[in-house]
Amino acid sequence: IKKIGILTGGGDAPGINAVIRAAVKVAVNHYGIRVIGIEQGFGGLIEDRTRKLTTKEVMGILPRGGTILGTTNRDNPFHYPIRLESGEVEFRDVSIRVPETLAKHAIEALIVIGGDGSLKIASQLWEKYAVPVVGVPKTIDNDLSATDQTFGFDTALKTATEAIDKLHTTAESHYRIMVLEVMGRYAGWIALQAGLAGGADVILIPEIPFDIYKVCDKIKERSAAGKQFSIVVVAEGARAIGGEMVVKKVVEDSFEKIRLGGIGNVVGEQIEEITGIETRVTVLGHLQRGGSPTPFDRILGSRFGAAAVNLVMEGRFGEMVCLRTPHIASVPLVEAVGEMRRVPLGSDMVRMARQIGVSFGN
Numbered sequence: 001i002k003k004i005g006i007l008t009g010g011g012d013a014p015g016i017n018a019v020i021r022a023a024v025k026v027a028v029n030h031y032g033i034r035v036i037g038i039e040q041g042f043g044g045l046i047e048d049r050t051r052k053l054t055t056k057e058v059m060g061i062l063p064r065g066g067t068i069l070g071t072t073n074r075d076n077p078f079h080y081p082i083r084l085e086s087g088e089v090e091f092r093d094v095s096i097r098v099p100e101t102l103a104k105h106a107i108e109a110l111i112v113i114g115g116d117g118s119l120k121i122a123s124q125l126w127e128k129y130a131v132p133v134v135g136v137p138k139t140i141d142n143d144l145s146a147t148d149q150t151f152g153f154d155t156a157l158k159t160a161t162e163a164i165d166k167l168h169t170t171a172e173s174h175y176r177i178m179v180l181e182v183m184g185r186y187a188g189w190i191a192l193q194a195g196l197a198g199g200a201d202v203i204l205i206p207e208i209p210f211d212i213y214k215v216c217d218k219i220k221e222r223s224a225a226g227k228q229f230s231i232v233v234v235a236e237g238a239r240a241i242g243g244e245m246v247v248k249k250v251v252e253d254s255f256e257k258i259r260l261g262g263i264g265n266v267v268g269e270q271i272e273e274i275t276g277i278e279t280r281v282t283v284l285g286h287l288q289r290g291g292s293p294t295p296f297d298r299i300l301g302s303r304f305g306a307a308a309v310n311l312v313m314e315g316r317f318g319e320m321v322c323l324r325t326p327h328i329a330s331v332p333l334v335e336a337v338g339e340m341r342r343v344p345l346g347s348d349m350v351r352m353a354r355q356i357g358v359s360f361g362n
């Protein structure tokens with residue numbers, strides 16, 4: 001192998017640049033091969049947007065968030081948006097262009113840094129065209145089952161914990177309830193761990209459907225004990241027992257509000273209504289995806305980047321690097337995608353949380 005390509009797909013996560021930097025350094029300095037960066041995700045392979053990645057290109061990017069290659073979660077080669085002359089958009093399977101572009105640039109292997117969606121595409125490319133791919137798992141949500149942890153999660157966790165620390169001081173001063181909505185569509189890792197690290201009183205996660213009245217009981221119990229503020233952390237994917245509606249009786253248009261404003265706003269509004277205590281809501285949003293990666297994410301990203309190039313050089317395509325603490329290992333891509341890693345309800349973390357008095361609202 002003389003030349004490899006690197007691509008980043010899906011939402012960004014702090015630490016991607018550490019992966020790219022390590023991969024380029026290992027490829028160029030250790031193996032003496034060349035690296036081509038594919039720009040803006042899989043769309044870069046379809047539209048042929050590439051650039052050489054030299055060691056000079058990756059200088060100084062280790063502490064930088066985001067991805068120097070650009071990314072998008074729209075451009076799936078198997079379902080690619082084509083703008084017609086009429087202005088309408090039609091989706092077509094243009095995946096054949098992937099092996100074509102790779103051949104044009106004499107790229108002999110492709111490293112795909114992506115979340116569930118991008119890794120699924122990588123797996124399909126391997127199965128359909130035998131495109132020699134190696135995957136690197138990435139998501140701040142930490143919800144990929146095949147790896148103990150993804151890079152980006154630790155940084156997001158730090159951001160969310162710092163937000164809770166800041167909300168604490170203002171909550172205490174104003175005798176308020178502070179609701180913080182954090183990311184996590186399918187899994188509550190950020191909410192659970194930031195909630196624990198920040199000393200939240202209530203943590204609502206997708207894995208444990210909640211009852212808003214139980215949430216309010218916890219808050220009232222605190223008030224009765226003289227604690228005149230409370231911190232509630234809500235994962236964006238958290239849902240009430242029995243479905244999407246939080247409390248039908250209290251807010252009729254809850255479902256629409258969840259869709260428009262996020263679950264945090266609905267929970268905050270209903271807590272205020274039920275408890276009568278002044279409540280404020282903060283939606284942390286993409287602050288969790290930005291900024292400089294923590295040392296842990298820089299190191300995990302670097303380990304993944306180096307391991308991905310090693311896999312390529314060993315000809316182990318169709319595999320994904322992963323963390324099997326304390327080692328870096330690999331798994332077949334087909335096994336790695338699709339299976340989400342949710343918070344296990346019997347985990348010691350959930351148990352400990354309950355034992356120290358955290359309510360999950362159930």
Ligand code: F6P
Nearest residue numbers: 011115139140141183184185289
């Ligand atoms: O999967 C990562 C993630 O940040 C989720 O936590 C969140 O739901 C989603 O991406 C947001 O995606 P977008 O940036 O496309 O709005």
